[in-house]
Amino acid sequence: MPKVVDPQARRDEVVDAVFRVVRRAGLEHASLRNVAEEAGLAIGSVRHYFAGHTEMMVFAMRASVERVSARLEAHVAPLLARQGADERAEGVELMLSELLPLDERRRDEATVWLAFTMAARTHPELRPHAEEAYDGMRRLVGRIIGGIARQRPLRGDAGVETERLCALIDGLTVEGVLHPDRMTPELMTLALRRHLETLTEPGP
Template identity: 80%
Template sequence: MPKVVDPEARRDEVADAVFRVVRRAGFEQASLRNVAEEAGLAIGSVRHYFAGHTELMTFAMRASIERISARLEARVGPLLAAQDGGERAERVELMLSELLPLDEPRLEEAAVWLAFTTAARTRPELRPQAQEAYDGMRRLVGRIIAGIAAHGRLGADVEVETERLCALIDGLTVEGVLHPERMTPGLMRRCLRRHLATLIEPGR
């Protein structure tokens, strides 16, 4: 009997292969042929699902967004259940940490995000997906900042603090991808923790 292939599992395999190729060799090297080889598949198997490089990369970006969203969703309940300011701050940090390249899977996701958004600057067909990824991150950060303000603990402008935190996450992600030997997971965590501490007025 012919082997039954789970389409979703196969697409996940291909997405993982894209992440590895992009991290190792860059955006343009993630061709159907190279990704098929990385995944240990025949190129016809990859072409069955993707018509070309743009469609493949758009799918990989979508897969990355969905994986990050699932991790963030798992953090929502514990954050909402936090009983005091200290516990809430810890869970906010854990949630935002899901956006940073703190381990191998997240480092590969971040490499794809950086490669994709850089390519989207000159390739209009990629821009909607890149914009969706950024807008999703900004909405999350905005809700967190609004939550801090709602608890009477924000000592500055909500809009400015949203942009400032987004800029920090972007910067740590870029540095973590480009200079992982210097921007280590421990340093990223300390930078994020210190920044979150600056959002709370002394004595509150």
């Protein structure tokens, strides 16, 4: 009796293989053949689920965003349940930390995401997905800034503070991927915490 293959599970296997190839050798080496070999599949099996390289890359890029989004979503209810200002600040830091390369999993995700983002500059088929992901991060940060402003007056304009926080996250991510020995998880966490502490006017 032929083995029944779950299409979504097989696509996820291929996506994981894409990520491993990209982390190890760069996006330019994530060909259908190399990804199939990494996944332990015949290239025909990969072609059964993806019409070509572009479709596979777009799917992998969207999967990367969805995985991070799912973890961010898991922080929403606990954050809303926090009562005191200190508890809320801790919850905000934990949520935003999901976007930083603080451990092996998040560093791998950030490495892959940076590779996709750079490729999107010259590959129009990837650009809408990169822009959608970045816009999603800006909306998330904007909501966080808005929530902070409802608790205590901001030192600056909410729109400007949103851009500043996005720029900080972007910068820490790039440095954490390119210079992990210098930009350590401890330093990234401290930089994020200190920035969040400077967003509002001192309390009474």
